[in-house]
Amino acid sequence: MQLIIxxxxxxxxxxxxxxxxxxxxxxxxxxxxxxxxxxxLQPHRQFYIDTKKQYELIGSSAAITSSN
Structure with missing residues (x-):
């Protein structure tokens, strides 16, 4: 890639x-x-991925609990 700045x-x-x-x-x-x-930026990216996974797990367990 060539850039002119x-x-x-x-x-x-x-x-x-x-x-x-x-x-x-x-x-x-x-x-x-x-x-x-x-x-x-990489540590921030990994933090975002980990946080998103935690919320997905919380949402999944809440859905399982409410369906029982």
Whole structure:
């Protein structure tokens, strides 16, 4: 996938600071940033899945109880 992005002044400054500190090109910095952001979202995703399963189980047991 090819993206063309326009950064504001602060994002540009931050990208340049990261590049100066790591000696990485902008493509690698952005790819790693996306990867880190994705990793941060995973615990939240799993929490959502677990919570949904709990509510489904509660709803199932309530339906079984009310039918008896």
């Amino acid at each position: 326009e950064l504001d002044i602060e994002a540009t400054r931050q990208l340049e600071a990261i590049q100066d500190h790591t000696n990485q090109d902008s493509m690698l910095v952005i790819q790693q940033g996306i990867s880190l952001y994705y990793q941060q």
